Structures are given as C-alpha cells and as structure tokens.
Amino acid sequence: MRILVTGANGFVGQNLIVELKNQNEHEIYAFDIDTPKELLSEYCRKAEFVFHLAGVNRPKNNTEFMAGNYGFTSELLNLLKQANNTCPVMLSSSIQAELANPYGESKRAGEEALSAYQKETGAEVYIYRFSNLYGKWSRPNYNTVVATFCYKIARNEEIIVNDPSSMIDLCYIDDVVKELLNCLQGNPSIKEGYGFVNEIDRISVGELRDLISSFKQSRQSLTLPQLDRRIEKNLYSTYLSFLPEDQFSYPLKMNVDQRGSFTEFLRTSDRGQVSINISKPGITKGNHWHHTKNEKFLVVNGTGVIRFRKIDTDEVIEYFVSGDKLEVVDIPVGYTHNIENLGNSDMVTVMWVNESFDPKRPDTYYVEV
Template sequence: MNYERQTWDMKILVTGAKGFIGKNLVAELKNRKYTDIYEYDIDSDIYELEEYCREADFIFHLAGINRPKDQDDYMKGNAGFISTLLDILKNHKNNCPIMISSSIQAELDNLYGKSKKAGEDILINYSKETGAKILIYRFPNVFGKWCRPNYNSAIATFCYNIARDLPITVNDPNVVLSLVYIDDVVNELINALEGKENRKGYFCEVPIVYRVSLGEIVRLLYSFKKSREELSIPDMSDDFTKKLYSTYLSYLPEDKFGYELKMNIDNRGSFTEFIRTPDRGQVSVNISKPGITKGNHWHHTKIEKFLVVSGKGVIRFRKIDSDEVIEYYVSGDKLQIIDIPTGYTHNIENLGDTDMVTIMWANEPFDPEKPDTYYMEV
C-alpha cells in the first residue's frame, strides 16, 4: 500500500482513543501526517460509532475494561463491545481490517482473561464469515508515558509513588514480568496499518519484549530518583533502562521538574558539576568573570574537553618541560572543542567584558582523594 495514499486517504478509527495506548497511538499517527482519525471513547455517542464504522478504512480497537465495578462488566465491556462494533460494520457492509488489543491473560482462567478470549473468538468467527483481515495482539504488560498509576500497571504505580516519596508494595521481588514499551507498541501498530505486522497465525506481536524482575525494576527506579543527588545518569546503553528512565521522568510532579546544583562561587566566578558518571566521566559548567584566569595546572591521566559557549577568551598550554606556550582563542560565536591533553599545564582567560561560560568534560569524576591536579603556571 502506498505510504502517500495512506497519509492522505485512509480513515482510521481508534476506539479507546483517550486510554493509555490509544492516546499514544493517536499522537504518533498525527506526527506521521495521518489526518482522518476518528477518536472514539467511553464518553462518545454511539451514533458517532455508526458514522465512523461506515467510513473507516482501518480500525484499531483498543477500548476495553480492566477494573470494572461489577464482575459482569468484563464480558460486557470486552467481548460485548466487540460484538457491537462488528454488528455495526456488518450493517454497513464494511470489511475493513481490524486490530484488537487482547492480553496474554487470554490464556488464563480468570474473568478478565476469559472476556479477552471471548472477544478473540468473536473476531475470528467474524473474519471467517466476512473475509475481513484481523490482527489480534495479546499484549503483555505495557509501560510508558501517560499510563494511569494506581490502576492496572505496576510500573506506572511505582514511578508515580517513588517520584512522590510514597510507599510501594512488592509482594515478591523475584516475580518476572514480560514488558513492552509504548513506543514499540505504537510503532508495531502503525506497521500493522501499513501491512507490515509481525504475525504468527491469527496472532500478532510486538517484536521487542523485556523480561525483568519486579526487584530489578524497583532497584532501577530508586536509582533514578537518587541520580539527581549523585548527578549521575543511568546506563543508556541498556535499552530497557533507557526506556524505563524516560517513563519515570514522565511521572515527576510538575513542580519537581527542576532541581538545584551546588555552585562553587568565588570572586573569579563559579564552577558547577552537572553530570557525574563512572564510565563516561564528568560534565561541569565554568563561569569566569572578565579578566579572570583559571587553571594553571596539569594532569597525569585526567583529560578534559573545553567548550566556550558564551563570551570570549584564550586557552593556553605549555608542556611541563618546555618554555613554548600554545594559545587557542575561543568564543561563543564560533563553537569549537579544545582537548586538554595530559602533561600540559593549561589555563583559560576571559578576554571579554562579560562572563565567559565554558562547558567542561573530564574523563573521570573528580575525586578529592586522588585529584590528579598539579599547580604550575603556564
């Protein structure tokens, strides 16, 4: 199917459009320039569903019941609503493809699982009767931004509570969860829309699944919280950690997005650590007042990178056993990184009439017990 045709011509119905998956899906469909999106949710009018089902070229059926007040509502809200949706499609003789969000619990003997399995069976029979293409996704636990905490997602609840210093309950930290990230889910659903779904028989699946224990999830989340105090950054080379960290930050209280850093201030300006990592070094912000020279020291093993982002100055070098002075003039008007090699004493002087701001990276966090910093005038 031609992508340009999809972008401008396809009419897409999303039920449960205000829910966790639906909200993320609709947002990304709009990002990808799909313009005809019919959003249906619990507060919509049934007559809207009639119109949408008549016009739709593809349906994402994401609506469902997770935590009903009455146990009978599992069947009504899951299998029952699928029947209603399919009856309307039959009335309009619309055999467009349908994707439904089922659950891995469809294999289990509980009311929720039975209602999901019943919905699958209804859809399979509908496909046999009409020839309509169907895509059944048995999702494991889905995590990511915009998921409702204290509802049916442990990760959403943990993120929300930990970010607010509220207690969490972990009955068995050794329990292993199968998890899929919301962006991976949405990407797979749009692949399905474009005819590129990951299919196994009647069922489709998100190709990227993580299996992580509750204990490890909780450990990571508390480390994210502590990272502000330590100025650390989680291991972004680990895909799950990266996605969990993004999820955690989305649950921060809105008055807690910012946090202060310790500024080491004197008459020369200030020096502030920004990020400390054991494997990628340290990033700091150095502010020098006009006419001020900082540095005049050298290192055995520590290396640095200087980037002046505001103001103008000069960085001077001298090999410790030489009289030759090397100069690099730097300015925020032309960004360039200056490497500070070992064995060279160096300094940086503000030549302007405003504060000079320099981003500094070192290959190791500062250790007062082993500073590897030796005073020597350039």
Template sequence: MKRAIKQTFKPKTKDHAHCEFHTTNYKKNKNERMKILITGAKGFVGKNLIVELRNQGFEDLMEFDVDSDLRLLDVYAGQCEFVFHLAGVNRPENQADFMAGNFGFTSQLLDALKKYHSKAPVLITSSIQAAQNNPYGESKKAGEDLLFDYSKETGSRVYVYRLPNVFGKWCRPNYNSAVATFCNNIAHNLPIQVNDPNAVLNLVYVDDVINSFIAKLKVESSLAPSPHFEEVSPVHTKSLGEIVTLLNKFKDSRSTLQLPDMGNAFEKKLYSTYLSYLPESDFSYPLKMNVDQRGSFTEFLKTNERGQVSVNISKPHIIKGNHWHHTKNEKFLVVSGKGVIRFRKIDSEDIIEYFVSGERLEVVDIPVGYTHNIENLGETDMVTIMWVNEVFDKERPDTYFLEVTPNL
C-alpha cells in the same frame, strides 16, 4: 589555529527539490485521506496512538470511547478504512462486566462492520492473560476468537496483539500498572508497596507498541494473514525489585547528578517514563555552585561510562587551571565571553594558545601530558562548558599542578 576544511554545500537542483516536495505531500495527503476508527481513544494506548498518528499526517481519526454515543459506532463503521480496537474492561465492578466489555462490545463493533460489508483491517489489543483461566483472560480469549472467526468469514485482515505489561507516559497510576504506580508515587514522595521484589514482569514500551501498530496500518496487501498473534519487540523482563531500585536511583540523581545508563534500552525508557510523572511544580532542581573570588565551578551531569559535564564561570582577567593529567582528558567549550586556553607539554618550553569566544562556538580538546589553563580576556564573565572523561575521584584525582607560563 588550524581549521578543518569544510565541504561546500551543494543545493538540490530545482527538479530534485520539486520532486521531493511532491513526494512528501503525496504521502501526507494519502495519510490525510485515510479514515481510521480508534476505540478506547481516551485510554493509555489510545492517547499515545492518536498523537503519533497525527504526527505522521493522519488527520481523519474517528475517536470512540466509553462515553461516546453508541450511534456513532454505526456511523464510523460505515466509513472507516482501518480499525484500532483498543477498548476493553480490566477493572469492572463485577466479573460479568469482563465478558460484556471485552467480548460483547467487540461483537457489536464487528456486527457494525459486517452491516456495511467493510473490508477495513481490524487491530485488537488483547492480553497475555488470555492464556490464563480467569474471568479477565477468558473474556479476552473470547474477543480474540471472535476476531479470527470474523477474518475467516469476511476475508478481512485482522491483527491480534497479546500484549504483556505496557509502560510509558500517560498510563494511569494506582490502577492496573505497577510501573505507573511506582513512577507516580516515587516522583510525588508517596509510599509504595512491593509484596514480592522477586516477582518478574514482561514489559513493552508504549512507543514500541505504537510503532508496531502503525506499521500494520501501512501494510499494502489486502490478503488476510493466517490467524496468529502479533508481538511487540523488544520485551523487557525485569523484577519488581529491579524496577524500584532504578526508580529510586532516578529520584536521587538530582543530588548525585548521575544520569541513567542511556545505553541500556530499558533504563532509557523507564527514565523517560519516570520523568513524565514529575509534579509540575517540581521540574527544576538546584545545583551546588562552588563560588570564590575567581568565579564559580558547578557540576551538572555525571555518568560512570562517559564522564561528567560542568559549568565554569570565570571573572574578567582571571586565570584558572595550571595543571595536567595522565589519563584524564577534557573538552572545553566557551559559550559566553572571550578568552584564551594555553597549553605547554610538561617537558617543553613552547606555549600554545587557542583564542576562544562565545561568538564562535568551538570545542577545544585538552590532551593528556599538557599543562593547561584558561584566562578570561574580556570585561564580562566568561562561561565555559567543560566535559571530562571520568567522574572526579578525590582518592585518585589524576591532577598535577604545573604553571603553563611561570613568569605570567
């Protein structure tokens, strides 16, 4: 069998490795030393932010939430070097709590920072509702104005994010997120209610939000930018009907085996979000195994764009295949056992053999116009992962029987 020439790996020099080691650790130590205050730390965005900060080496995190001792806020304000102000009220028992939670607490936080003459940049999460004339929006607008005034007074950098609907893992269902509610209820076989399927949502994914937040944390400049609203991109504009249709497709994919379109950014993010709401007792699902005396054949994944993946198990000394295709092409990967894949161009008598084994993983392409088969040469089952470039269509199978070795 022909082998590709592999380039010899050239290890890094000692000096280069030494330099890289210290560069990596410098960045990590710099992150470790930074003291970061996060209000609303137990909320949806707060939880996602904290785990990613820790992933990136930030370890001195001051977490503050609604049940924290208020005296801690004063302690943290005197020490912090950056503030993520994520705390807010969006479902109070009475409307007066909107202003108390979204304006009043912001005022307390900024007063504490001014007490210590802090120059820590402050990032606040507001809402697109701040442009609306309702109690929630008015309270968010008041918090924004307070922060912009604080920047003018102190010269501190501030970042005000008017976020649209945020979706992703760990968002509380049946609260204030339609996406979280739909994901949770569909995953748990609970009913959903869609009053207007044509209603449109502007959505941002929580990972995109967190990436934007952390980028602000890493800004080196100490100069305060002119007041403006920060944006997270991309923004996905979808109707409720579109979202529900996709979520039902995700649920049905366990039986259809059809993967979502991972080339579509929104669909990819929504599928990840949906999976995070699966019941812990329902992570797995069975596949239909087509079993006969030769072994079994089981379809695993399908996509209209990129074909399908299947698992083929052959019993010892069994031959499968002996067919060819016009356009359909395949890739075989033996992951357990040993065998041989044989080819013959349909207008030739020459037989080509590729010996394969789970001890040396190697992909074999199955070109069109060659009849081919695969034989298990071992004494145990041989397992082959098979990819084909199109989903099987029984009306147009593009599969034609022809023995590779008629005298075998």
C-alpha cells in the same frame, strides 16, 4: 486512510493517535466512552482500518469485564457487518487471555468473537496479546506496575513489593505504536496466529523498583542512567513523564568564590562528567595537568584564552575562544593548562572530562603555565 480508533483516550490510544497525526496523511475517527454512540455507526461505515483498543482493565464489578471486553467488541463487529465494511480490524488483547480469571476470560471471548467475524466476513483481523505495556500517559494503579512505581516514587509514596524476585515482561509504548503502524501498512509481526511486539524486556519486580528509585536519586548524585541499555533508557523517559508539574527543576550545588563559580552538571559511569565554569573578568583558572584525565572546553559566553605548555618545555600555546564562535578545545594529557577571561563580563565555559572526579585519585597536578 480513514482510521477508526476505539479507546482513543486510553494509554495506547493516545500514543497511537498522536503518531498517526504526525504522519499527516490519515483521517482519524477517535471513539471513546464519552463519544456520542451514534457516531460509532458512522465511523464503522467510513473506516478503512480499525484499531480496536477499547477495553476494561480494573472495573468495580467483575461483570464489567465481559461487558467491556466482549460485549463492546461484539457491538463494534455487528456495526461493521451492518455497514458491509470488511476493512481490517486489529484487536488489543492480553496475555491473560490464556488464564482462567474474569479478565482473561473476557479478553479471550473478545478474541473468539473477532475470529468468528473473520470466518463469516473474510475480513483481515489481527489479534495482539500485549503484556505489561508502559510509557508516557499510562495510569498508575491501572495500566501497569511501571506506572504505579513511577508515580509513587516521584512523590515519595511507599512502594510495597511482596516478591522482589518475581519476573515480569515489559513492552514499551513506542515499540507498540511502531508495530501497530506496521500492521496498518500490512506488515504485522505474527507468531502462532497472534500479533506481537519484538522488543520485550524481562526484569524482576525488585530490580524494577530499585531502578526507578535510582532515577529519583540521580538528581542528587547527578548520575545519568545507562542509556545504551534499552529498558533503562525507556524506563527513565517514563519516570520523567510522571514528575509532579512543580518538580521539573532541581538545584545544583554551585562552588562559588571571588573568581566566579564551578558547578557540576552531569555524571556518568562510563562517559565522564560535565560541569559549568563561570570566570569573572580578568580571572585565570587552572594551571594544572593530568596523566590520563582529558577534557573538552567550550566557551559559550564571553571571550578568553586557553593556554597550554607541555610540562617538559617552555613553549606556551594559546587558543583564543569566544561565545560568538563556538569552538571545542581539547585538553591533552601531559600539558599544564589554564583559561583566562579576557572580556568585561562573565565568561561561561562548558567543561567535559572523561572520568567523574574521584578525590582518592584526582590525577591533577598544579603547575603554572
């Protein structure tokens, strides 16, 4: 399908276009403020669907609202009429179209122009009133408070919140793109005459600030967000997209001695802890057991043996492991266990335990295998 996307370099436009390209079945006409104006007439002749995403959010002068949100919409629709092209048109509007402010009034004027166009031409039109969109490629101090918070927190800049209890509705860009693709396929979500995105999350500004701040702190605490919570998962992905390019990495604390090292990698509140264990040749580590704590060992480099002995028996069980054949070994409770490096080079083991270490409740008892 031949698809015209206005506002192609904007937040929604970028995300939509890359997904349309992923489908590898569309010819995309990308139009933005720096595109030669004469191309718009050509695109309006050829287009089979129009995503009209162009608009003005934060101009230097309020008069630019009406010119950008109503004036350009009218120009686009006139070009479609001149080309006798009645293909479907989707308009990106805002919940502020209900409000009596310059931005809202300009958005409402654009909606009215599109509705009048539909009555005149019979073309299918879809008006989406979006609210507080967020995600990768959004602009701080322009698109949403999420972008501003992510950008500033990642750079240790001050965040000012006048009313932490104020509630806002957030809509993630991937959910927006999914809905726009549904619209393209003739299956839009419509309620009371307006298109909408089903996935909306409500959060206070104070909670939003604290949550994004916790993502920055997680590099020190090694904790992961609550990823089964949609808003937290999406906000975390968004925050990472705002990291300064020289700060993608961060160091871990390595506990090093003559035997090798042990380094904690990740912690979670309900999914345990992941660590990396490095053993020197000939070194044996472990010789302890647990009541409830259980582990999984995965040797990813080197060769070794994991030994078990049920604490009330004399029988020793051995599992030989190697990075050449990845194999997970479960460490059951009630068995004292150790791991020995049998090779000539360092042995690297990924270790998962079902609960993060608590020095007040270690549940670890030292007994030789």
